[in-house]
Amino acid sequence: MKNVNPTETNSWNILKEHYRNLKNFDLKEAFAGNPSRAENFTLVDDDFYVDLSKNLLTTATRDALVALAEECHLSEAMDSYFNGEPINLTEGRAVLHTALRTPLAKADDKVKSFVKEALESKKKMFDYVDQIHNGDLLASNGEKFDTVVNIGIGGSDLGPVMIYQALEAYQNNLKVHFVSNVEGDHVEEVLKKIQPERTLFVIVSKSFGTQETLTNATTIRNWFTGKVNAEAVSQHFIAVSSNVDRATAFGVDENNIFPMFDWVGGRFSLWSTVGMSVALGVGTSNFQELLDGAHSMDVHFKETPLLENIPVQLALLTIWYNNFFKAESEAVIPYTQYLQKLPAYLQQAIMESNGKSVDRTGESVDYQTGNIVWGEPGTNSQHAFFQLIHQGTKLIPAHFIAFAKAKYPQPDHHNKLMANFFAQTEALMNGKSEEEVKADLDQTDLTEIEKKRLQPFKVFAGNKPTTTILIDELSPKSIGKLVAMYEHKIFVEGVIWNVYSYDQWGVELGKILADRILDDIEQLKSDGHDASTTALLKQFYSKLS
Numbered sequence: 001m002k003n004v005n006p007t008e009t010n011s012w013n014i015l016k017e018h019y020r021n022l023k024n025f026d027l028k029e030a031f032a033g034n035p036s037r038a039e040n041f042t043l044v045d046d047d048f049y050v051d052l053s054k055n056l057l058t059t060a061t062r063d064a065l066v067a068l069a070e071e072c073h074l075s076e077a078m079d080s081y082f083n084g085e086p087i088n089l090t091e092g093r094a095v096l097h098t099a100l101r102t103p104l105a106k107a108d109d110k111v112k113s114f115v116k117e118a119l120e121s122k123k124k125m126f127d128y129v130d131q132i133h134n135g136d137l138l139a140s141n142g143e144k145f146d147t148v149v150n151i152g153i154g155g156s157d158l159g160p161v162m163i164y165q166a167l168e169a170y171q172n173n174l175k176v177h178f179v180s181n182v183e184g185d186h187v188e189e190v191l192k193k194i195q196p197e198r199t200l201f202v203i204v205s206k207s208f209g210t211q212e213t214l215t216n217a218t219t220i221r222n223w224f225t226g227k228v229n230a231e232a233v234s235q236h237f238i239a240v241s242s243n244v245d246r247a248t249a250f251g252v253d254e255n256n257i258f259p260m261f262d263w264v265g266g267r268f269s270l271w272s273t274v275g276m277s278v279a280l281g282v283g284t285s286n287f288q289e290l291l292d293g294a295h296s297m298d299v300h301f302k303e304t305p306l307l308e309n310i311p312v313q314l315a316l317l318t319i320w321y322n323n324f325f326k327a328e329s330e331a332v333i334p335y336t337q338y339l340q341k342l343p344a345y346l347q348q349a350i351m352e353s354n355g356k357s358v359d360r361t362g363e364s365v366d367y368q369t370g371n372i373v374w375g376e377p378g379t380n381s382q383h384a385f386f387q388l389i390h391q392g393t394k395l396i397p398a399h400f401i402a403f404a405k406a407k408y409p410q411p412d413h414h415n416k417l418m419a420n421f422f423a424q425t426e427a428l429m430n431g432k433s434e435e436e437v438k439a440d441l442d443q444t445d446l447t448e449i450e451k452k453r454l455q456p457f458k459v460f461a462g463n464k465p466t467t468t469i470l471i472d473e474l475s476p477k478s479i480g481k482l483v484a485m486y487e488h489k490i491f492v493e494g495v496i497w498n499v500y501s502y503d504q505w506g507v508e509l510g511k512i513l514a515d516r517i518l519d520d521i522e523q524l525k526s527d528g529h530d531a532s533t534t535a536l537l538k539q540f541y542s543k544l545s
């Protein structure tokens, strides 16, 4: 991939100047002045309707942003990404989560071997899942498994747990639990709920060296051995890993190790055997639909011109707000409880990928990269943090995601949910002017003094940008497509910011320091640290009894 400092491009200067000229841009006026604005800024791909029109942009902004993408050689970078070139250069690896969902017949020659490898591992996983479902593989007590515990963290947890919750309406009678945190209480709370003799434990760790996962797996194996017996471990514990030696040393039967590939990053791996718990919990045909949905977004991303390309346009808007408006964060508000975990999943996907301050040449960047992503489902979030978005001092561009059809026919609920969904983006844009507030107050019995006093608190500035993603209905397919949309958005942002999006060296230091402090804790030592840490350790030891 070519290295371009985005701030040194012609388009960046144009955008800077354009931003200055756009300071007084008013969304309401923009709609009033252009009856085709909604249509002009809406992108449609089959069941996805993405309305960008309530954003602080004009067609000139969009053109300049696309020109920036072109100057940063986005199309060539996309070819490198899809063709399996080692674009994760700091680790010398290709980035081919797209190959995990590409049908062999559609695979380009350059990635055929990767797709074949992916299909083989998928077959092994699907065969295993089907055998569990139809009772060919039974628990050690001769009964069918009825519970699964996924033991993993980061990409080995967040993707599976997010998808499993998203597909709650598709769950079968194998109940899946997730253990991720090294906190023993987390493990205990899960163990309290399960019957060991009917539970399958899926240890998911690409490296099979992650402290949290190994600690949890060991505790659970010891608990299981005590409750059932040591011989049954190989029947009840399976692993998803690229480290076969470590997994077998743990006690997993070699046949029950499902491979992961070094050309798939942890946070993009839910499509692989990392999705084992999801496939067990919703079945293989739903899992396949998830892959098909993701593939349809891959095709859209690969084949659609930049101007109409959904992930590209979403990424360019993020750059627009992040680098020109200096907005630091972006909210993602799914109007469905099914997507409760989407913000947490996106936090890893986005922030672990693009939270970088060194560019692809190894130089420190002098511009903002990455963006903070956060959110909670609507309408709950309306009663929590929306006040700050409406009337606070920060600019928070927000994605509003909803499904036109509900899973269950409850029109009263769904109409109210959707009314809130539409009302919020309208309210954020329109705000409430002094005149409108005054007119409202004039309808009350308040004194003139009281009206004047209250007026400023009731004014909403409006002009707050939102993007609306309206999807026909929630299904494995649409969920796969949605997640792939964000994956490609991350890629585009990384290309333009000129950072390596697929490594994560920043999480290593914390791991090393935690190991060092663990040695101290085990010996109740507190010296050798800064004064604050020493005092904290002493306070901690004083409470241990």
Ligand code: F6P
Binding pocket: 153, 154, 155, 156, 204, 205, 206, 207, 208, 209, 210, 213, 266, 267, 352, 504, 507
């Ligand atoms: O947090 C760092 C990280 O390496 C993630 O990228 C990864 O998803 C997670 O740890 C878990 O790693 P593993 O699958 O090797 O246990």
